[in-house]
Amino acid sequence: MHEVSKVYPNGTEALKALDLTIYPGEHVVILGHNGSGKSTLFRCLTGFENITSGFLEIDGKNPSQLKKRKERSAFRRNIGLVFQHYHLTQNLSVLQNVLFGALGRQSFRKVCAPIASLALRNEAMEALERVGMESVAGNGADELSGGQKQRVAIARMIMQRPRMIMADEPIASLDPKAGKEIMDLLVSICKENQLTFISILHQTDIALQYGERIIGLNQGEVQLDKPVPFIQRSELHELYMSSQEQKEERLEGVVGYGI
Ligand SMILES: Nc1ncnc2c1ncn2[C@@H]1O[C@H](COP(=O)(O)OP(=O)(O)OP(=O)(O)O)[C@@H](O)[C@H]1O
Numbered sequence: 559m560h561e562v563s564k565v566y567p568n569g570t571e572a573l574k575a576l577d578l579t580i581y582p583g584e585h586v587v588i589l590g591h592n593g594s595g596k597s598t599l600f601r602c603l604t605g606f607e608n609i610t611s612g613f614l615e616i617d618g619k620n621p622s623q624l625k626k627r628k629e630r631s632a633f634r635r636n637i638g639l640v641f642q643h644y645h646l647t648q649n650l651s652v653l654q655n656v657l658f659g660a661l662g663r664q665s666f667r668k669v670c671a672p673i674a675s676l677a678l679r680n681e682a683m684e685a686l687e688r689v690g691m692e693s694v695a696g697n698g699a700d701e702l703s704g705g706q707k708q709r710v711a712i713a714r715m716i717m718q719r720p721r722m723i724m725a726d727e728p729i730a731s732l733d734p735k736a737g738k739e740i741m742d743l744l745v746s747i748c749k750e751n752q753l754t755f756i757s758i759l760h761q762t763d764i765a766l767q768y769g770e771r772i773i774g775l776n777q778g779e780v781q782l783d784k785p786v787p788f789i790q791r792s793e794l795h796e797l798y799m800s801s802q803e804q805k806e807e808r809l810e811g812v813v814g815y816g817i
Pocket of ligand 1: 568592596598
């Protein structure tokens with residue numbers, strides 16, 4: 559993206575002339591305090607929000623120039639989305655939820671569990687095995703814990719056969735153990751399939767543990783963009799201070815360490 563800006567109709571400038579290149583196969587974590595522009599960036603990258611100005615291309619396509627429904631759904635099919643709230647269909651089985659992941663490439667009729675082809679059902683069972691949930695394929699999605707629901711949501715995403723994964727706070731609703739398991743799973747799936755992985759996280763320790771590169775946003779601008787091994791804790795500390803606090807620290811000549 560080159561000089562990408564996003565101004566909402568109420569005048570809020572959420573992204574200010576962002577210049578970013580994310581390379582195939584990279585695992586990038588986007589950090590920043592509330593209101594820094596992370597979700598706006600996520601929505602622009604996934605084509606749910608149009609940019610106001612600048613140049614944005616993903617895998618050779620500019621999402622805001624895809625006018626036809628078919629083009630937009632082909633673009634979105636390449637992006638596996640993972641959210642904080644798993645968006646499973648609660649009153650359906652785990653297997654049916656996973657089958658829905660094939661919807662971008664199969665008709666609705668073909669992904670309905672009772673009449674789905676054996677090949678599709680086998681593929682869905684393999685996806686469930688990959689996330690360690692094959693034993694609950696016949697259970698209702700509403701019977702699962704949060705961590706289990708996220709695993710099923712990831713299996714559904716595997717069915718989609720995406721070229722990249724974008725995750726918006728994928729572990730924000732989970733306890734630390736389940737959160738780490740989900741991050742392990744996402745990172746290993748990306749490595750196995752050489753998928754680009756962009757995640758928005760709130761936990762700096764998880765970002766340092768699982769990310770390869772951290773992009774820190776502050777008031778719609780890139781304040782930090784470095785490979786993880788080169789990041790100082792003080793830089794993350796500064797990212798999470800308000801702009802007023804940053805000014806005050808600079809005036810006092812104090813550098814903060816540790817978060
Ligand atoms: N639909 C909208 N209309 C107007 N302003 C918006 C809209 N969505 C977000 N904003 C504003 O844009 C700025 C960036 O918001 P955004 O949600 O992208 O930040 P964020 O970093 O994701 O925050 P959080 O961590 O709280 O989710 C904020 O000032 C927010 O109030």
